[in-house]
Amino acid sequence: MKISHRGEYALKCLMALSFNYGKGVVQLRSISEKEGIPYKFLEQIMIALKQGGLVKSQKGKLGGYQLSRSPEEISLGEVIRLIDGPLAPLGNESELKKLVKERGRHSGLYAVLLDVRNACSAILDKQSLRDICVKTIELQEKGTEAYMYFI
């Protein structure tokens, strides 16, 4: 699995929304500036996230985006799959399973790639956006400055 700029932007934006969860909507302009993400590019990404059911929007003046579920209920794996496709290094889980089952000349290779896919999934499908928030704050508290994410 490889995370594109698009995917990285999506993750960063969702983290911003996670930190602001329960405080109403956040505008893209603000996130775009804070995170250094090209505004119009971010708009497109948000449409995909909305169609994927991760965020909901409020149109018009004072509009913006917010998470459609609580940060605990959204995993990194779900985000990455939505934006960048399957976690497997080759094809996807069911394709790999099929290739292993077929017992062809490279079934051993595919079996290991399936292991890799499962290892990635074990991490990314378990880590929620909230877990990342907590982890980030913990990392910050070890340092001198307190964590701040004001939009």
Next chain:
Amino acid sequence: MKISHRGEYALKCLMALSFNYGKGVVQLRSISEKEGIPYKFLEQIMIALKQGGLVKSQKGKLGGYQLSRSPEEISLGEVIRLIDGPLAPLGNESELKKLVKERGRHSGLYAVLLDVRNACSAILDKQSLRDICVKTIELQEKGTEAYMYFI
């Protein structure tokens, strides 16, 4: 990490060379036909594998390729890094470490991505080409047909 066609071809070709290790050189024409890899494309890949020190060649008529080390001494991770770059889903190990250390707004995210990278590395850097040969044969023996890889 994502494996390209180029990377998949490289792995398949190296598996062919692994199964034939100790039996002299194997010609690309043969591998190309057996594996359905475009011949001229495979040539380029082999040059990269040679420059990376994984294979050695014999020129001229009756020439061909063979592994430059025993299959036990070549890991999947080494092959994939050579052809498709770092295992990390974003940047590489040292970049991710640095980003986590900086304790920025997304250090928690980068920490998890580093975990993913380490999980991939734990698998791919331990599995050797020989391990894959064994695994493939085992998978074959469970079925009715015996394994055969004649070039």
Next chain:
DNA sequence: TTATATCATACAAATCCTATAGGAATTATA
């Protein structure tokens, strides 16, 4: 009515990936 958002589509630019082409250099063999 106006200002400010999201929504949607088209398109442009750049990069990467895949594959092909043509030939040079090397070597076994007749």
Next chain:
DNA sequence: TATAATTCCTATAGGATTTGTATGATATAA
């Protein structure tokens, strides 16, 4: 020596993907 078969090397073409820009439509608070 000539020939055939192979690796070696570079250039390049075509396509796919990624990244980003442009333009305008639609919705809504003030």
